[in-house]
Structure formats: structure tokens, C-alpha cells
Amino acid sequence: xxxxxxxDVIFLRQKADITTENDTNVIRDxxxxxxxxxxxxxxxxxxxxxxxxxxxxxxxxxxxLIMNNPVILSKSGEYxxxxxxxxxxxxxxxxxYKEIEVEYKDKNFKQQKQKFSGFPAQIVQxxxxxxxxxxx
Numbered sequence: 001x002x003x004x005x006x007x008d009v010i011f012l013r014q015k016a017d018i019t020t021e022n023d024t025n026v027i028r029d030x031x032x033x034x035x036x037x038x039x040x041x042x043x044x045x046x047x048x049x050x051x052x053x054x055x056x057x058x059x060x061x062x063x064x065l066i067m068n069n070p071v072i073l074s075k076s077g078e079y080x081x082x083x084x085x086x087x088x089x090x091x092x093x094x095x096x097y098k099e100i101e102v103e104y105k106d107k108n109f110k111q112q113k114q115k116f117s118g119f120p121a122q123i124v125q126x127x128x129x130x131x132x133x134x135x136x
Contacts (some may be wrong), residue, residue: 002036003029003049005086012047012087013133019046019053019068021109027066030057034064041086043123045130048087060120070104070128071104073113083126083136094136096122 008010019026026046034044034057046053054069077098084091099117102124106112116124126136 001029002032005033005037006048006050007087009135011050011078012050012130013136014047015133016045016047016052016054016131019055019105023051023053023055023068026051026053026055027057027068027072027107030055030066031064033129034059037086043127044086045127047130054131058103058120058123058127064117066107067102067104067124067127068106068109070099070102070124070131072125072128074101075099081122083122085126085136088135092136094126100124102128 007126021072029049030044030046033049034041043056043058044134046055056067058065078095079098082091082093098121100121101115103113129136
């Protein structure tokens with residue numbers, strides 16, 4: 001279901017809870033909502049659509065990547081950039097890393113480990129900030 005985008009910063013500043021296999025509706029709603037906002041959005045965290053769950057979706061161009069309970073294992077190449085967010089008006093400066101390695105459970109809750117670099121790494125970091133209640 002395409003869900004409305006949450007703009008309430010009090011809700012967005014709350015840390016997300018662990019996602020379990022009982023939360024498949026969260027995954028479906030993230031997929032539907034990202035598809036509906038594709039022209040202005042390349043990633044989304046579950047709390048952006050009202051779920052306090054540790055799930056993000058990232059558009060990789062040719063496919064969408066679901067990451068449940070992601071954890072950054074390593075990062076390198078710190079830089080400063082400016083980002084916007086679908087939940088907030090305007091842009092803000094932030095620090096990111098050019099390369100990251102993330103461990104997560106995929107859409108089927110199978111354990112995965114993947115390296116990201118460049119813009120995909122930036123998107124993943126932005127969405128993972130949402131899970132910690134950090135809004136950019």
C-alpha cells in the first residue's frame with residue numbers, strides 16, 4: 001500500500017525497533033510507497049511511512065534493495081555533502097563515507113553482507129540514519 005510520508009519530527013527522531021519476519025507488510029508498503037515517489041526519492045526508511053521498524057529500501061536503478069536490521073561493519077573515505085529528505089523541506093549538510101560494508105537481512109530474511117560505494121553508499125547511510133532517529 002502506498003503510505004503517506006511522515007513529516008512529524010518527533011516521530012522521526014525515535015529509534016526504530018528490530019524488524020522480524022512478521023513485518024512483511026512493512027516491506028510491501030515500502031516497495032509500494034517508493035514506487036509511487038520514484039520521481040523524487042531514491043530510498044526510504046520504514047519510519048518515513050509510519051513504521052518504527054529497522055527496514056530500509058534503496059533504489060539501485062535496475063532493482064530495489066530491501067535491508068532489514070542493517071548494520072555498518074566498516075566505512076572509509078569521509079566527506080561532507082548536502083542532502084535533502086522526502087520527510088523534510090530543504091537540504092542540510094552532513095558527513096558521509098565513500099565506501100561502506102553493511103550486514104543485513106534481505107527481503108526473505110537471509111543474512112547478507114554487501115559493499116557499497118559512491119552514491120548508493122550515501123543513500124544507504126542516509127536511510128540508516130533514519131533508523132537511529134537521526135534526520136538530515
